Amino acid sequence: MELAALSRAAQALADETRLRLLALLAEGERPVKELVEVVGQSQPRISRHLKILTEAGLIRRMPEGAHVYYRLARDGAAATLARAALDGLAESTGEPQLRRDHERLALIRSRNQEAAERYFAEHAEEWHRLRALHVPEGEVEEAILAALGKSRFRALLDIGTGSGRMLELLAGRAERLTGVDRSPQMLSLARAHMESAGLPRVQLRAGDALALPLPRGAYDLVVLHQVLHFLDDPAAAIAEATRVLAPGGTLLIVDFAPHHVEFLREEHAHRRLGFSDEQLTAWLAATELAAPKLSHLSPPSGSGEQLTVTICASLKAAAGREPGAVGGGSL
Ligand SMILES: C[S@@+](CC[C@H](N)C(=O)[O-])C[C@H]1O[C@@H](n2cnc3c(N)ncnc32)[C@H](O)[C@@H]1O
Known part of the structure; x- marks a missing residue:
């Protein structure tokens, strides 16, 4: 300077x-x-x-x-x-x-927190109904942590962060945390949630998954958790996530496997009714990402739950190298 x-x-x-x-x-x-x-x-x-x-x-x-x-x-x-x-x-x-x-x-923070709690309370029924459709959240989160193994990250980006749950879950794994969401209301929720989780320094930004207001190669872990099915063009979002991923970095996608729960489209703004492994693999292959490691959490038969969750982790090629497949139990 x-x-x-x-x-x-x-x-x-x-x-x-x-x-x-x-x-x-x-x-x-x-x-x-x-x-x-x-x-x-x-x-x-x-x-x-x-x-x-x-x-x-x-x-x-x-x-x-x-x-x-x-x-x-x-x-x-x-x-x-x-x-x-x-x-x-x-x-x-x-x-x-x-x-x-x-x-x-501190007073303003607790006021924000109360507003967030009111919002959660008003939407509780709806959330409960959606949750009941797929395997318990805790199991999905365990599987996410298992997919990442013991890796630690310099900079994590959570695209479509919503209330910031993924940031909270992975806070211990990354030095810097950034969440992006297109909805100002969700960002306010995330902000209140981060403060109550004791993570006030997380950076939260308004932004579209298709045109992130972020530099190329800045993150070594990028997460798209239950976001792709809201998008008209999921492949474009994967390409954009890959752009901000550092060479050697990890893209983690968590979304539904193909399903027929049509009311999610009509009542909950879902654009796509899940994604097949082949579809995800093809989209990843069209960018600089390696063949992914995929795992699935299916609801037990007869449980009334109808949605299988897919966890998909893929590495971006390190500079000057072909991307290697994600192997073993962790990354
Ligand atoms: C079901 S929530 C998931 C939130 C969070 N990832 C989680 O799993 O808790 C989907 C989020 O994606 C956000 N979203 C939808 N379309 C988006 C877009 N084009 N760009 C950025 N965020 C988007 C929504 O505002 C919402 O907060």
């Missing part, structure tokens, strides 16, 4: 309100309206402070539908400077203004 840019970042930090904003963002990404509520200044003033911090490279701006979220910058000299400032602030835990800000933020 040039000296001039570093000096601009240092100057941006030389303001009480901006230090308060930085301390708030250290607790996780936040929309402008919540920062306005906590700091108690007008929206134009807060936006101006956020603009200065953003231009100095200390924080990042993330538009999401009608909202704009901010988070701390992670890379670069300005991010290092921000972390040093936060270390300094952490030593002033008794500072009354910072304590008040922290308490107000």
Whole structure:
């Protein structure tokens, strides 16, 4: 970083309100309206402070539908400077203004949490009915963990993250977690869910599975859990997931095997009634992915459940190599 840019970042930090904003963002990404509520200044003033911090490279701006979220910058000299400032602030835990800000933020979080719980409660019946159609969620999650074996990941991307359950499940396996979803409502749910799960630093972003707002090759684990059947063009989503996958990285797809539960199409927006192994394998082969390792969880006969879940894991070719098949009990 040039000296001039570093000096601009240092100057941006030389303001009480901006230090308060930085301390708030250290607790996780936040929309402008919540920062306005906590700091108690007008929206134009807060936006101006956020603009200065953003231009100095200390924080990042993330538009999401009608909202704009901010988070701390992670890379670069300005991010290092921000972390040093936060270390300094952490030593002033008794500072009354910072304590008040922290308490107000905690109130907003619990308010968000209550709203999320209301939403879950209103949809409980519907979810229950859908769950009862396939093997228990716990079994699927065990099979996912088994498919990944003991591998650890640098950066995980969960596409169509919904309430963020996959991020929660795999949080212990990855250094960085990112969830993308097209629905702002689902992202709000995920945000509340991440906070109650003690994962406030997960990055959640608005984005379409067919045109991810993310760089090529940035993730070494990409997950598509119960998302493909909502899409008109699942093959395009697989190609897009492969684009953001790093060489040698893993794509994990979990979805239904072919079925005839037609009401899912009519009442629950499913576009596709499951996918065959051949179909998935052909789509993967059309990208830079290896022949997948596939496993299935079928409901016991006579249980009334009708949907088999397929777990499909595939590796992207490491740079300069042909992709090898996923073998053994884990990746
Ligand atoms: C059934 S939920 C699954 C959520 C999550 N993966 C899980 O298993 O708990 C499907 C999610 O996919 C999201 N979705 C559907 N189409 C999408 C698209 N084109 N791009 C991004 N997300 C999408 C929906 O908003 C929804 O949150």
